[in-house]
Amino acid sequence: MASSSARLALIAVSMVLLWSVCIATDYVVGDDKGWSPYFNYTQWAHDKDFHVGDRLVFKYDKQKHNVFKVNGTLFNSCTAPNDTEPFSSGHDFISLETEGRKWYICGKSDHCVNRQMKLLIYVGSAAPAPAPTSGAPHSLPSSSSFYIAATLAIAAILFF
Numbered sequence: 001m002a003s004s005s006a007r008l009a010l011i012a013v014s015m016v017l018l019w020s021v022c023i024a025t026d027y028v029v030g031d032d033k034g035w036s037p038y039f040n041y042t043q044w045a046h047d048k049d050f051h052v053g054d055r056l057v058f059k060y061d062k063q064k065h066n067v068f069k070v071n072g073t074l075f076n077s078c079t080a081p082n083d084t085e086p087f088s089s090g091h092d093f094i095s096l097e098t099e100g101r102k103w104y105i106c107g108k109s110d111h112c113v114n115r116q117m118k119l120l121i122y123v124g125s126a127a128p129a130p131a132p133t134s135g136a137p138h139s140l141p142s143s144s145s146f147y148i149a150a151t152l153a154i155a156a157i158l159f160f
């Protein structure tokens with residue numbers, strides 16, 4: 001008869017597998033500071049590993065700020081495009097749908113130029129990125145890992 005600690009361990013392992021395989025991450029930009037002036041977003045992004053499927057969450061006072069997704073040129077000159085509507089709900093979820101560089105700025109007043117309200121991130125391929133092991137017969141595609149993790153979780157719940 002399995003102990004409850006073994007059952008808990010199996011559930012925990014399954015949850016970690018599920019998390020790493022299929023749960024995308026929401027990143028609250030600026031953490032508790034949110035999207036606000038004089039925060040170093042370069043440093044904030046520095047230790048993050050963004051992947052396709054993750055989301056950026058911009059939280060801010062919508063009276064004072066907004067969010068424009070821009071290109072590198074507009075980013076460098078802090079220019080809000082006049083042919084695009086900004087995100088302006090005060091609590092925006094932006095899905096990272098493609099790989100590559102993404103640029104965001106606040107379009108209000110001089111917030112981008114003088115108050116550091118600009119964010120550049122690099123988005124990698126969908127998480128997790130298993131090391132490409134070409135020719136290795138036993139490497140599983142991530143969907144298989146997902147089913148294994150799900151099966152483990154169900155087994156843990158049903159049989160212990």
Ligand SMILES: [Cu+2]
Nearest residue numbers: 065106108111
């Ligand atoms: Cu602003």
